[in-house]
Each structure stands twice: as C-alpha cells, then as structure tokens.
Amino acid sequence: MPVSASLTGLLWRRPALRVAALISLPAVWFVLFYLAALAAMFISSFHTVDELSGEIQPGWTLDNFRQLLGDWTYGRIALRTIGIAAAVTLTDGLLAWPFAYVMARYAGPRLRPALMALVMLPLWSSYLARVYAWRLILAHDGALNWLLHGLGLPAASIGYSNWAMWIVFTYLWLPFMILPLFASLERIPPSLLEASSDLGAAGWRTFRRVIVPLAMPGLVAGSIFTFSLTLGDYITPLLVGGPGSDFIGNVVYANVGVSNNIPFAAAFAVLPLLVMAGYLLIARKLGAFDAL
C-alpha cells in the first residue's frame, strides 16, 4: 500500500488526529509569533534603560508605569487617542448606515456591484498615498481652500489639526464599516419585514424594532475595525496632525525609534491592549461574534 493511501486511511479512522494535523501549524504560528511577542513586550515593560549608554537594564521595576500614571501628559494623550477613535467610529457608523442600507435593500443586480466597487476603490491605492493626498487637500493653499475661495467663503484652517485627523481617519476606515454592515443587512429575510408590517408596525417602527436589532452584530463588528485601526495608528497623526496631536502610537514610536527607550514604549503599549480587551468584551455582549 502506498504511504499516501495509508496516511489517508489513518486520518479517516482517527478524526482527532485529523483536527490536530490541521490546527498544529496555525497554532505554532499563533503561540510563537503572537503570544511570545506579547509576553516579551509585557516583560520588557518592567525593564529600564541607562540614559547615557542606552543599554537596557533587565529587572523588575514599576518605574515606567509610575512615570506614565504620574504625568498627566500621557493621560491626555491616551484620552485623545480613545476619544478620536470613538468619534471616528461614530461618524463612520452614521455614514455607513444609509449607504449599506441602499446597497442591501434597494440596489438592483447592476447597481450593487457598482456600489461595492466604489466602496473598495480606495483600498486599491496605498494608505500613505491617500493620507498625503489629504494633506494636500487640507493645506492652506490646498484644494479645499481653493474651492471655498471660489464659492466666496472664508478660508478654512483645518490642515494639521485634530479635525484633519478626524476627517482622514473617517475616510480611511469607512469601507471597513460598510462591508460588515451590508453583510448583516443583506441577511435579514424580507419575510420578517413583511410580517412586521402585516402586524401593523409602521415603517419607522419596523426599522427600529426589527432592522436595527438584526443589523446590530454587523454594526458592532464594523466598529471593532474602525475603533482598533484608529487606536493603533501613528502615521496619520504624524502626517496630518498638528501640535498636540500625538497618539499613543506616536509616543511608542518616538520611544522606540527616537529615544531608544523600549521598556517605556512597552509599558505604554499595554494600555491599548487593555482598552481593546474591554471593547471586545462589550462587543461580544452586543452579539458581534454570534455570526462567526
């Protein structure tokens, strides 16, 4: 009997072995590259750095966390990061809703692929190119002010500010909100809506009591993308942010790439980890993972 045939037979007779063979490679990947990296980060957050020679001093000290909590600068940076991530999520949710609704409910077989292509189009070009494009649009002599001037309106001065970050983030992550929302809206059976109206619910009431609850998992799933992607970003604040636009990621980046203080960066990086853990717990409560 050839080896491959005997292997097939063995795997067929023992289903547990089959599952183990399938899962082992991704599991090794996960443990080695993901969990080990997180563990290394967590451990090094208790180390310190010699300030003149830049050498890392191993040990167990809470100095980095004490410095983080003792200086309100870092609290402000954390609140700014979380606040803008929340604002972007909210805006994307509001913008995505009508678009996804039209795509799922009204668009015909020709319009729907066209709308889908529109959503995906920005993802075809580089993230960096799109952020730089916004930098040019929002600059003092940029396209926005050129347009406002043409309309006889006063010039806007939002280049290099938190407003610029909010606009750019909202634009960048919108597709990640539309797609899961569209998927969950599309799955609602039309019969439920008919039943609702047969039972006397007006359009608004059907929307509020039937459509919104059923679309909730998609909305929450989309918000995980928009929230976590904003929370972890540092390039957009660097390129379109102004003075006082640093994110947690910028402080981490500056401490690794500029100050060479990796332990302090690791300590600050623990915070978004905790925020995301909390967010995912709430998302599970809201049923974001029910469809998985």
Added chain:
Amino acid sequence: MKVSMSCLTRAARMAAAMIVTLALPFGQAASAAEPLSAIGKGEGALNIVAWEGYAQDDWVKPFEAKTGCKVNRKYAGSSDEMVALMRSGGGGQYDLVSASGDATLRLIYGHNVQPINIALIPAWTNFIPALQGPSFNTVKGVHYGVSYEWGPNTLLYNTQKVTPAPTSWSVIYDEANKGKITVPDNPIQIADAALYLSKTTPSLGITDPYELTQPQMDAVVVLLKKQRPLIRKYWALASDEIDLFRNGDATLGAAWPYQTNTLQAAKVPVADTLPTEGVTGWADTWMVSAKSPHPNCAYEWINYVTTPYVQAQQAIYFGETPANTLACAEMDKQQAGSCKQYHADAGASYFDQIHFWKTPLKACGNGQDNCLDYGAWQRAWQEIKG
C-alpha cells in the same frame, strides 16, 4: 527522578533564557575595536545614517564609481533618531553616521562607535584647529570621529508675508503669528528657547543654553507651552518644513540653511537670518560603528568627503561651513562668492559665536551637579508637545 528534575530545570532555564532574549532585542553594545591600521580593499557596500542633504548623488555617485562601495542611505531627522539607529539590531546594521555634537558623546559612552586612526585621514591636518580634536568627538586624546561641516540654526521666513524682515527670535513666540510658525520636533529645541530667555530675562541666570537647572527649565517650559498654540506643526524631517512653507501653511520657522536653499531653488519667496539673540548650531562628525561590517569602505568615504572638492560641494548644497580650510578656494570656483557667504574664511571668531549642540548632562560646566540631563529634556519636550 533526579535526572528528570534536572531535565525540567534545564528546560525551564532554556525557556527563561529564550524569553529574556526575546525581551532584549537590543543587546549589549560591543566594546570598541582597535582602530584600523591601514585601509584595505573595499567591502563593496556602505550603510550610512545621515542628515537629509548629506549623501547627495552629486558626491555619492562619483564615490561609488571610484571605490566600488555601494552606498545605502538612511536619513534621520534628529540626533536622537541617529543614536537609536546606530544602536538598533545590536549595532551592526550601519557603518557610518554623521552625528552632531549632541549625539557624539552618547555614541562614545555607549560604545557604539570605534576609535579612528587619524593617520589614515590625510585631509585632517588642513582642518581648522578647533575641529581637529573637539571635546565632542575626542575623549582623552582618542579620536572617535572626523569632523565634517558646521553651521547655525536660522530663522526662516516668507519674505512676502512677513514684513518687515524679522531680526529677533521673538516673532516665533508672538501671538500675532498664531498658526504660522513651525519649529523642529526635537528636545534640543529647548536650547533655542533657553538662549532666547538668557537675553530677554537675564534674571534667570542662564549662561549656557545646554546647562539648565530645574527652575530655569521650568521657565523655558512655560515659554514653550505658550508657544504651542501658535505652532502649525512641529516638523520631524526637513522636507516637512519645506512642504509647510511651499503650501503656505507656515511663514515663520526655526530651520537650517538647507531648507532656505531648497525653497529658494523652488522659487518660494523665503529668506533666513541670524537673530540678534544669537543662534544654536551644529558641528557634525563622521563616526564609524563599533561593529561596522564595512570599515574599509567607511574610511574611504571619510577620506572622499573631506577632500576640498566634496567639502565645497557639501557646504554649498546645505549652506554650511566646511572643516577643511582648503575648501574655500574650491567653493569660489564652484559658486563665486560662496566661501565668504558661508563663512569658510571667517575663522575662529565666527565659530565661537554659535552655541553648538551638545548633550545636556547632570554636571554643569561650573562644577555644580544640579543641571538636568538629556532624559529630563526629553520628558520636558513630551510635556510641551502635550
């Protein structure tokens, strides 16, 4: 039983060692190697960390053709970034760095750079005396680098939007210019504010802008925090500042002559000036990594860029002053009047006017030990930026 126990502890120890290795990706710096005794055959490659404008094709291409050393460039926006790059990955990723005086001591005490055999650098004897063995790259008579070029940090302004032409640093702290100002995103920028305060508020007693006590630093932080709402953007790379001036976002800024030259070449109406309060500045040094994989190419590079011809090219391109005195005649040959324009003939008096960047240390110059070290400067800068 005993065997399995020892096996277990060994496994545990190995696991612990693995975690420590993972947690310490940036290991111990190597002890400095002996300097090269003769320049051998080039290794075919050279990895450089440099300021923007320091590795231009104008002199990199001829160097590659002459020596066969292929140059890989990495630009850094601040001295901190240069130090971090030279230490990254254990220190063997780069061969050379164009370190300014506020990075050199950190690299020397961190054992990140190796001693230089000056006998192998023929141009060195023609350097101005102040740059043959300056305290920022020569420790106890050992040379850890070769001086290159030097210059002032200037006040850059848009000549159409800013009238009359400014003569004082006060314009970058002035409410009237809100939203039009840009300054470097760099803790050493604190020294610029300290220099300004040393002239406008003499009661603070600031004598050296790099030696600040806590009360003096507090006053500087107050000034810079008041400046923050006036800032359009803190620039990280010289090209950021160039963009800001080109797109009309900024009309005033702390800059290098390089930005002025680049913007003027692009027909943007800008000029720069050395304000009356005085200026900070830089004196750069080429340093060879302690773990340089291509030391022969590194020496070849130092020798090439210290020749009068390349010294002149670099000086005119960036707008700075060469270390090699023979470069003056060469500068006038390449661009008439440039020797005088960039002070290559000015000598010691002009050199002494500039407060060159240096690493802030706990020890003040006056024997006191109550000054703030660079770590405190970095924390103050983060606090200022918010």
